[in-house]
Amino acid sequence: MSEPVAAPNPAARWAPPGSEPLLDPGLRALLRQALAIDAEPGAVPEPVPPPSALPGDAHAALEAVVGAAHLRTDDAAxxxxxxxxxxxxxxxxxTGAPVxxxxxxxxxxxxxxxxLLAACAAHDVAVVPFGGGxxxxxxxxxxxxxxxAVIALxxxxxxxxxDLDEVSWTATLQAGVTGPRAEELLGARGFTLGHVPQSFERATIGGYAATRSAGQLSTGWGRFDDLVQRLRAATPAGxxxxxxxxxxxxxxxxxQLLLGSEGAFGVITEVTLAVRPxxxxxxxxxxxxxxxxTGLAVxxxxxxxxxxxxxxxxxxxxETAMGVATGGAPAAGCLLLVGWEAGAEDVARRSAAAHAIxxxxxxxxxxxxxAHAWREGRFRAPRLRDELLAAGVLAETLETATSWxxxxxxxxxxxxxxxxxLGPEGVIxxxxxxHLYATGASLYFTVLARRDPDDPVGQWERAKAAATGALARAGATITHHHAVGTDHAPWLGAEVGDLGVEVLRAVKARLDPAGILNPGKLLG
Amino acid sequence: MSEPVAAPNPAARWAPPGSEPLLDPGLRALLRQALAIDAEPGAVPEPVPPPSALPGDAHAALEAVVGAAHLRTDDAAxxxxxxxxxxxxxxxxxTGAPVxxxxxxxxxxxxxxxxLLAACAAHDVAVVPFGGGxxxxxxxxxxxxxxxAVIALxxxxxxxxxDLDEVSWTATLQAGVTGPRAEELLGARGFTLGHVPQSFERATIGGYAATRSAGQLSTGWGRFDDLVQRLRAATPAGxxxxxxxxxxxxxxxxxQLLLGSEGAFGVITEVTLAVRPxxxxxxxxxxxxxxxxTGLAVxxxxxxxxxxxxxxxxxxxxETAMGVATGGAPAAGCLLLVGWEAGAEDVARRSAAAHAIxxxxxxxxxxxxxAHAWREGRFRAPRLRDELLAAGVLAETLETATSWxxxxxxxxxxxxxxxxxLGPEGVIxxxxxxHLYATGASLYFTVLARRDPDDPVGQWERAKAAATGALARAGATITHHHAVGTDHAPWLGAEVGDLGVEVLRAVKARLDPAGILNPGKLLG
Structure with a gap:
């Protein structure tokens, strides 16, 4: 195996091995006080997956495309x-449910x-496109x-x-390029994509496109879908x-049909994007x-x-009281971060105008x-969550957007x-x-609670259903930048109507008649 | 008939009756010199349409929906x-081909x-949504x-x-609201849509949406599709x-599937748009x-x-030499118009920066x-064309967009x-x-030539085919803001690929299974 998959197992936790713990005394104290949890990090058990069910003829057909070195059936991969x-x-x-x-x-x-799509369609194998996971x-x-059977592609x-067109400020990147790799490739030529979601360290160009990602600079630089000029995709139909x-x-x-299609219509392989110096x-x-x-008015x-x-x-x-954003001490009021990334004169002008407001x-x-503390720590929330989960905390987020x-x-x-x-006691x-728009903005909720040791999945599923139902009733979107996947699929009809879902099904039937692409996602 | 359709016949010419002629001595001299045309306006014959073929049961079904006053089968309507x-x-x-x-x-x-869509589907009647025409x-x-049979809806x-949401800066307008009417309705509340295509005087909100319109301020204010927040549409499927x-x-x-669908998927009835003070x-x-x-670099x-x-x-x-844009005298070099519509301070700052460049x-x-002359005359090109056509001139435009x-x-x-x-002699x-984007811009061509009296349709169809073929070969879009209709339909496959066209057909089959919506448009 010439190209090892990142090790040890990247799907078990976000933090790289040997990372410093992030659960500081202040946060521990908060968890003790609000959730009555004494957050001592525990060990995460590592499940062993069941044996591969890939039939021999399918294995041979896939291997014929990519070669033996790029078809892995070992437990670690x-x-x-x-x-x-x-x-x-x-x-x-x-909890060991092995899938x-x-x-x-x-x-x-x-x-x-x-x-590969042709081989999978011929051999009745489902395909899950996999970027940063x-x-x-x-x-x-x-x-x-x-x-x-099912493969991870x-x-x-x-x-x-x-391609980098320095005149037109566009770059064509392959789908598997990660956030840091995109910045490295473009930065060497003096350009940047400037797309920085919290998943930046691992997420990929193809994933950004397939899920309509938004980044921390999307207020100024645009959502990922705003940046897309051209797309190339492989589908079972061509x-x-x-x-x-x-x-x-x-x-x-x-x-705009491929953006947000979450691998259910085709596999995005190349994306041409607007970039900037x-x-x-x-x-x-x-x-x-x-x-x-007051903050909203500003x-x-x-x-x-x-x-x-x-x-x-x-x-x-x-959130301000928790000091999560900046890692600082608890504080009153509301923290507001504001930033500019541009030429010196432009930054001076816009920041002065904002200061006046x-x-x-x-x-x-x-x-x-x-703000520097926030910037330094802005990708660490998933790592912190590793520790919270290990300590028995329910820690999850959900997001939406609506009009001002x-x-x-x-x-x-x-x-x-x-x-x-989840409460009323023991929940934060x-x-x-x-993410600001002229007509509205996003809301991003972080939820911490005592995990129900007997039914942790049901506990969150019920809370999530209640929250998403509230979004649907209010006419807000069910997801601003997390996409649909399996978890939001039951509410897609609330978002686009039953007829809208039927239109998406018609598109899928045309592009993926055998239904091998990412079953259960987007359309349920 | 309680609500007369605008008279006299608005489909024969753009200019209202009694308009001053626009064909000035300068333009006449140019036409004489370049095209050897002595442009004396002639009369436009008015064809009488063939009798209505609407079957009696269909007539009754439509009348049951809208009432007799709103179902017209007279020649004038x-x-x-x-x-x-x-x-x-x-x-x-x-030339009298009566349709x-x-x-x-x-x-x-x-x-x-x-x-009406249900009645038309039941009675096998095609439907052409009609806004400003x-x-x-x-x-x-x-x-x-x-x-x-076929009806104009x-x-x-x-x-x-x-609805006007003054907090979120959004307005919900019905599809038949024209450009001037939208400004009147919004202006009374201190807001503007600011969408000003050349067709502004007649075109409608629904037409803007169905054709992905762009206006003269789209560089700063965004294309119409950028402004759309929400859409409501009636389709035969719901x-x-x-x-x-x-x-x-x-x-x-x-x-984004309804925007640009040109009445082939459904009839857009209400549009919620971003507006501004x-x-x-x-x-x-x-x-x-x-x-x-030099102008392009700027x-x-x-x-x-x-x-x-x-x-x-x-x-x-x-175009500069023709003086068409400003109605002025012929001149050397290239005319560049630049404008700002905003707060006084913002206009001062941006215009000063542009002046420096x-x-x-x-x-x-x-x-x-x-610039004032351009602004005063910016909607008059279609009126001028009335006169050119009457004088025996081939006068048409086509547009595209590509990277810088x-x-x-x-x-x-x-x-x-x-x-x-069309030439090589006798053509301008x-x-x-x-329309500027960070990554490229539009090109808008105006063509004037001697009309071939024996085959005027074939003359232009061949020239248009040659030009559109050149766009497709160059990888440029076949239309930046004119839409597909019948005329561009043969090239839609060059734009989105044959599989892309098939995806659109699948959507149409789901929404309009009887195929009654705007036959021959978009998908050919």
């Missing part, structure tokens, strides 16, 4: 592709992906559906920058190459406002009248240090529903606003 | 809905639209396809502002209500640069590094007067192909760039 990174994924894994793909296949490029909605669960060998102009009126925008200055600041309403003014910052993030009173509402500057008018009531309602479902619901 | 506004539409009409819908039906709202690609041609009674957040990751964006200042300026390459810098203007429009040397490349200011890198070569290639197809091909 299969366990490393057994789940994504949702709370339920990790709880199920830790794993029957093989991990690593194609070298678009043509091998297309050939960071789905938090069950998007990479190895479900065979009605098929004889690992795209990590599609890791090249195929190849799709979409996007022929920076703007077009040539019928419906079919790129590496910014001259990156300035991030922390401010404190008296309450959520964000709305920045998003509508502008000038819009590139980063904007407002923690509610609970902030000072008008009585916000207090906390300097760049607290509906935002305050939705914040209150979802918090109340979650506290009611914290929230931040982190 | 049918002739007024007989065509769009393309050169071919008007030539066919003037007209069998009836014009005017529903009052979404529910009546839905009921301004399609220039055959989008409203009354084609019955394989059906027994006139949406002019859906003309209300249903209702679609799409869009539940300012951003979402809940699967593929189905709004009426800007404090509107400043438009004219500048002169030495050549197209536009690219404004679009990428910014600050981006709201209006940017660069005429090539031919313009002065650096040696651009000469022509003051606000020439590919733009100069594409400009040269399309010009050469058109001159070759002028062009402007008018």
């Amino acid at each position: 299969r366990a490393a592709h057994a789940n994504g990174m949702s709370y339920l994924d990790l709880v199920r894994r830790a 794993a793909p029957d093989a991990v296949v690593l194609p070298a490029g678009h043509d091998e992906v297309a050939a 960071t789905s938090v909605v069950g998007g990479v669960r190895p479900l065979a559906g009605a098929h004889s 690992d795209l990590s060998r599609l890791d090249a920058l195929l 190849e799709l190459r979409l996007g022929r102009g920076p703007g077009t009126a040539a019928g419906p925008d079919l790129r 590496v910014p001259e200055v990156r300035r991030h600041e922390a401010w404190r406002v008296d309450d959520l309403a 964000l709305r003014e920045l998003a509508q009248a502008g000038p819009r910052p590139d980063l904007a993030r407002l923690s509610d009173e609970t 902030l000072e008008r509402v009585g916000a207090r500057p906390e300097g760049e240090e607290a 008018r509906a935002l305050p009531a939705l914040h209150a309602e979802v918090g109340a529903v979650l506290r009611d479902a 619901v914290a929230c931040h606003v982190s | 049918r002739a007024a809905h007989a065509n769009g506004m393309s050169y071919l539409d008007l030539v066919r009409r003037a 007209a819908p069998d009836a014009v039906v005017l529903p009052a709202g979404h529910d009546e639209v839905a009921a 301004t399609s220039v690609v055959g989008g409203v041609r009354p084609l019955a396809g394989a059906h027994s 006139d949406l002019s009674r859906l003309d209300a502002l249903l 209702e679609l209500r799409l869009g539940r957040g300012p951003g979402t990751a809940a699967g593929p964006d189905l709004r 009426v800007p404090e200042v509107r400043r438009h300026e004219a500048w002169r640069v030495d050549d197209l390459a 536009l690219r810098e404004l679009a990428q590094a910014g600050p981006r203007p709201d209006l940017a429009r660069l005429s090539d040397e031919t 313009l002065e650096r490349v040696g651009a000469r200011p022509e003051g606000e007067e020439a 890198r590919a733009l100069p070569a594409l400009h040269a290639e399309v010009g050469a192909v058109l001159r070759d197809a 091909v002028a062009c402007h760039v008018s």
Whole structure:
């Protein structure tokens, strides 16, 4: 085996081996006080997957495409592709329910992906496209559906920058390029993609596209779907190459059918993206406002009248008190992070305008240090969760977006529903606003509670159902940037209507008549 | 008949009756010199449509929905809905090929639209949704396809502002609201949509959405598809209500399937749009640069590094020499219009930054007067074309978009192909760039030639085919904002691939199983 899959098992926890523990005394004290949990990290048991069920003829057909070195059926490789990174994924894994793909296949490029899909369709094998494995909605669960076996189609060998157009500011990247690798490839030529979701360290270009990712700079730089110029995908019915102009009126925008299709319509293999020169200055600041309403008023003014910052993030009173965002001490009011990444003159102008707005509402500057702490720690929440899970804590997030008018009531309602479902005692619901649009913004909730040792899965499933039901009733989206996967699939009809779901089924039937692509995801 | 359709026949010419002629001595001299045409306006013959073929039971079923006053089968109403506004539409009409819908039906709202679709499906009647009737690609041609009859579904009674959310800056408008009416309704509350395509005076919200319109301020304010938050549509298979957040990751964006669907998937009845407060200042300026390459460099810098203007429009040397944009005298170099519509401080800052860029490349200011002339005359090109057509001129436009890198070569290639197809003598091909993106821009070609009196339709069809073939070969879009209609349908496969077309057919089959919606459009 010439190309080892990252070891040890990356699907069991986020933190690399030997990482420093993040559960500091302040957070431990909070957990003791609010949840009555004495958070001592425990060991995570490592399940052994059941034997591979890949039939011999299917094995031979796949091996004929990628070669023996890139078809893995050993336990380590299969366990490393057994789940994504949702709370339920990790709880199920830790409690030993053994599910794993029957093989991990690593194609070298678009043509091998297309050939693998043909082989899988011929041999009745389901295909789960696998990028960074960071789905938090069950998007990479190895479900065979009605098929004889299931493989993880690992795209990590599609890791090249195929083209950089320095005149038009576009770059074509293969689907398996990770966030850091994209920045390395582009940075060497003076450009950046600037897409930084919390999953940045592991997530891939293909995954960003398939799930409509949003990053911490999406307020200024745009959501991932805004950046996509062209897409190439392999489907069981043939190849799709979409996007022929920076703007077009040539019928419906079919790129928007692949974006968010979560591997159920085809496998995205190449993406052409808008990129930018590496910014001259990156300035991030922390401010404190008296309450959520004041903070929301500031964000709305920045998003509508502008000038819009590139980063904007407002923690509610609970999240601010937890000090999670900055790792600092508990504090009153609401923490507001605001940042600019651009030329020095542009940063100076926009930050000065924002300061004027902030000072008008009585916000207090906390300097760049607290913002620096956030920036340093901004990818560490998944690592912290490893430790919380090991200590018996229910720790999960959910997110939505709605109009500015509906935002305050939705914040209150979802918090109340979650506290009611998991408490009322022993539950913490914290929230931040982190993606601004002219017409509205996102809400991102973090939930901590005592885990029910007898029914941890059911405990969260009920709370999640209650919260998602509240989103649907309020007319808010069921997910702003986490995608549908298995976990949101029951509510897709609430989002797009039953007829909308039927339209998606018609598209899937045309592109994937055998239904081998990512069974159970998106369409349930 | 209580609600007369605008008279006299609005489908025969653009100019209202009694309009002043626009064909001035300068343009006449140019036509004499370049095309050897002595442009004396002639009379346009008015064809009488053939008798309505609407079967009696279908008539009764439609009348049961809308009432007798809103179901018209008289010649005047049918002739007024007989065509769009393309050169071919008007030539066919003037040369007497009589095509007209069998009836014009005017529903009052979404529910009546839905009921009409059910009645038409039951009675095998094709439906052509009709807003302003301004399609220039055959989008409203009354084609019955394989059906027994065809109606024009006139949406002019859906003309209300249903909701204005002044906190979230969104407005919900019915599909039949025209450009001027939208501004009137929103302006009364201090808001503007700011969408100003050349068809502004007649075109409607539903048409903008169904064709992915772009307006003269789209560089700064966004294309129409960028503005759409939510859509409501009636289809033969049921209702679609799409869009539940300012951003979402809940699967593929189905709004983007309806945008650009050109009435082939459903009838858009209501659209929720991002709107803005009426800007404090509107400043438009004219500048002169030495050549197209210099102008393109300025536009690219404004679009990428910014600050981006709201209006940017660069005429090539031919268009500048014609003085068409400003109605002024012929001149050397390239005319560049640039404009800002925003708060006074913002306009001052962005215009000063643009001036610095313009002065650096040696651009000469022509003051606000020439820009004022453009602004005053910006909707008059269709009226001028009335006169050119009556005088025996072939006058048509076509448009595309591509990357900044590919733009100069594409400009040269399309010009050469058109001159070759229609000349080489007696043809003028002028062009402007008018919609900027970070990654590229649009090209808008205007073609004037001597009309072939024996085969005017074939003459243009051959030239258009040659030009569109050149676009497809170059990887540019076949249409930036004119849509597909009948005229571009043969090239849709070149744009999205044969499999992409098949996906669109699968969607249509699910939403419109009887195929009654706008036969022959989009999918051919």
